Amino acid sequence: MSVLHSDSYDLVVVGAGPAGIAAAAAAAAAGASTLLLDENAGPGGQVWRGLTTTPLTNREMLGKDYWDGEAELGKLRASGAEVIHRATVWSIDPSLQVGVSHGGSSRIVQARKIVVATGAMERPFPIPGWTLPGVMTAGAAQTMLKSSGLVPSEPTVIAGQGPLFWLLAGQILRMGGRIDVMLDTTPKGQLAAALPKAFGFLTTPYFRKGLKMLAEVRSKVRIVKHVTRIEAHGEGQLDRVTWETAGGKRGEMASRLLLLHQGVVPNVNLAMSVGAAHDWDKQQLCWRPRLDEDGQSTVPGLYIAGDGAGIGGVGVALARGRVAAHAALTAMGRKAPASGLSAARAELAKANRGREFLDLLYKPAEQFRIPEGDTIVCRCEEVRARDILSAVEIGASGPNQLKAYLRTGMGPCQGRLCGLTVTELMAKARGTTPEQIGYYRLRAPVKPLMLSELADLPQEPAAVKAVVR
Amino acid sequence: MTPMFSHIPADQRPTLEIFVDGQSVQARRGDTVAAALLASGLDVRRDSAVSGVPRLPYCMMGVCFECLVTINGVGNRQGCLIPVEPGMQVEIQRGKRELGK
Numbered sequence: 001m002s003v004l005h006s007d008s009y010d011l012v013v014v015g016a017g018p019a020g021i022a023a024a025a026a027a028a029a030a031g032a033s034t035l036l037l038d039e040n041a042g043p044g045g046q047v048w049r050g051l052t053t054t055p056l057t058n059r060e061m062l063g064k065d066y067w068d069g070e071a072e073l074g075k076l077r078a079s080g081a082e083v084i085h086r087a088t089v090w091s092i093d094p095s096l097q098v099g100v101s102h103g104g105s106s107r108i109v110q111a112r113k114i115v116v117a118t119g120a121m122e123r124p125f126p127i128p129g130w131t132l133p134g135v136m137t138a139g140a141a142q143t144m145l146k147s148s149g150l151v152p153s154e155p156t157v158i159a160g161q162g163p164l165f166w167l168l169a170g171q172i173l174r175m176g177g178r179i180d181v182m183l184d185t186t187p188k189g190q191l192a193a194a195l196p197k198a199f200g201f202l203t204t205p206y207f208r209k210g211l212k213m214l215a216e217v218r219s220k221v222r223i224v225k226h227v228t229r230i231e232a233h234g235e236g237q238l239d240r241v242t243w244e245t246a247g248g249k250r251g252e253m254a255s256r257l258l259l260l261h262q263g264v265v266p267n268v269n270l271a272m273s274v275g276a277a278h279d280w281d282k283q284q285l286c287w288r289p290r291l292d293e294d295g296q297s298t299v300p301g302l303y304i305a306g307d308g309a310g311i312g313g314v315g316v317a318l319a320r321g322r323v324a325a326h327a328a329l330t331a332m333g334r335k336a337p338a339s340g341l342s343a344a345r346a347e348l349a350k351a352n353r354g355r356e357f358l359d360l361l362y363k364p365a366e367q368f369r370i371p372e373g374d375t376i377v378c379r380c381e382e383v384r385a386r387d388i389l390s391a392v393e394i395g396a397s398g399p400n401q402l403k404a405y406l407r408t409g410m411g412p413c414q415g416r417l418c419g420l421t422v423t424e425l426m427a428k429a430r431g432t433t434p435e436q437i438g439y440y441r442l443r444a445p446v447k448p449l450m451l452s453e454l455a456d457l458p459q460e461p462a463a464v465k466a467v468v469r
Numbered sequence: 470m471t472p473m474f475s476h477i478p479a480d481q482r483p484t485l486e487i488f489v490d491g492q493s494v495q496a497r498r499g500d501t502v503a504a505a506l507l508a509s510g511l512d513v514r515r516d517s518a519v520s521g522v523p524r525l526p527y528c529m530m531g532v533c534f535e536c537l538v539t540i541n542g543v544g545n546r547q548g549c550l551i552p553v554e555p556g557m558q559v560e561i562q563r564g565k566r567e568l569g570k
């Protein structure tokens with residue numbers, strides 16, 4: 001990995017979405033030697049995906065919020081931070097050594113402080129038939145749209161809830177893509193439950209934009225409300241989607257593409273593998289790292305920023321990135337501009353407004369989080385809900401025991417797409433809480449690695465002597 | 470087979486040639502391997518490692534590993550994270566888990 005300029009840095013940042021870009025730019029601008037590592041081909045994370053390469057150069061198409069990313073990216077470029085794309089971070093240990101591979105070879109880099117900004121992933125949406133080709137996440141469709149200008153062109157159903165559910169529909173329609181029906185799974189009565197928290201949300205720019213988007217989508221697409229059951233059907237490929245509503249109405253649609261979305265959750269694999277403590281977030285129904293007010297985890301020197309620290313969206317992510325960078329600089333004894341940390345903290349407080357309302361409004365319903373019967377839970381190892389319930393019956397007490405029974409979470413995705421479901425399913429079956437059940441124990445490498453990449457690590461003479469005779 | 474996704478007319482990026490199981494495919498510069506496969510109109514379903522049922526990419530952001538393909542002879546690469554390059558040889562992974570690639 002000759003691309004690295006050094007093997008030690010003041011700050012290593014993992015992930016070049018809003019939080020990582022903001023953190024790296026702030027630290028490097030203050031004079032800290034800073035390395036930003038990112039898995040994708042270009043900067044932007046999910047929100048600003050394809051920022052430097054998108055074919056959608058007409059600015060109306062992706063809108064101002066997307067192009068705002070350019071200013072933050074400009075700051076990063078001017079800061080002097082070293083940025084490496086297509087770099088996979090496969091391990092971080094508590095002494096803050098980072099294992100990274102790039103272009104087929106690996107290195108270990110020593111950091112004084114680390115900011116993990118690995119963002120969010122979509123909440124698993126385990127419905128019958130969700131492994132059929134043609135069933136994808138809404139985020140997947142948005143990625144295709146932003147980075148490749150690809151929109152659905154065959155009969156398409158979008159199902160779920162949350163801000164991205166509506167945003168994606170609006171974007172697809174504006175670009176001439178096809179949506180035949182939208183199945184809104186927001187449970188009945190949830191708007192009333194969320195309203196007492198609406199005040200904070202009303203004062204954010206998202207409120208007016210949100211209303212406009214909703215009106216636009218509603219005027220163009222058929223929307224089915226209070227959907228309580230969704231099934232994907234087909235032989236080796238999706239050909240039909242069926243549903244049922246709270247009012248007992250059934251419906252079906254022939255379709256080639258089903259896009260699913262019920263919110264996003266922190267992508268916790270890397271932070272958990274370092275040993276950072278995580279708690280169950282009862283409101284957002286996901287794991288969330290235990291952090292101090294500046295984003296430092298229970299592993300000293302390891303900060304977590306962005307949606308990986310708890311879902312907050314792009315404004316919160318930028319603010320958290322800057323807070324973490326300034327706190328890390330201060331902790332290293334660097335003379336950061338005194339105003340930096342307090343300004344970033346104020347930015348964060350402001351950005352957090354309105355979140356509670358969205359969390360309450362879009363809390364996903366239990367039947368879409370905790371599947372039953374033949375529905376697949378672990379896509380990689382093809383384990384079904386009933387297999388897990390049987391394993392619980394004969395004694396599996398938590399996700400780690402379950403691995404021994406069923407191999408759940410041991411396939412290539414390493415539990416990313418079944419972990420939450422397994423925890424909630426087992427908690428329900430055992431009549432206990434997700435905290436009590438816990439999560440998979442995660443270990444490095446957190447991304448699959450070729451042996452040749454490991455073998456390529458520079459070897460200390462002592463290490464070679466220990467094994468070569 | 471008509472692909473589920475089509476390029477919007479505004480997409481004027483130059484194309485480049487990759488090979489999918491030996492067949493020539495025109496991909497657009499900047500596309501990931503997974504996006505190019507989905508836009509190609511070919512049957513690009515791989516077989517799952519456990520029971521051999523067909524799968525296609527699910528998340529397109531590096532999480533689900535449903536996009537695994539063999540690229541230039543190296544197996545189990547995440548197609549949604551790797552950009553296409555001219556002359557790239559992509560193979561769809563058929564049959565159960567292939568060891569040694």
Ligand code: FES
Nearest residue numbers: 529533534536549
């Ligand atoms: S499509 Fe999910 S990891 Fe590539």
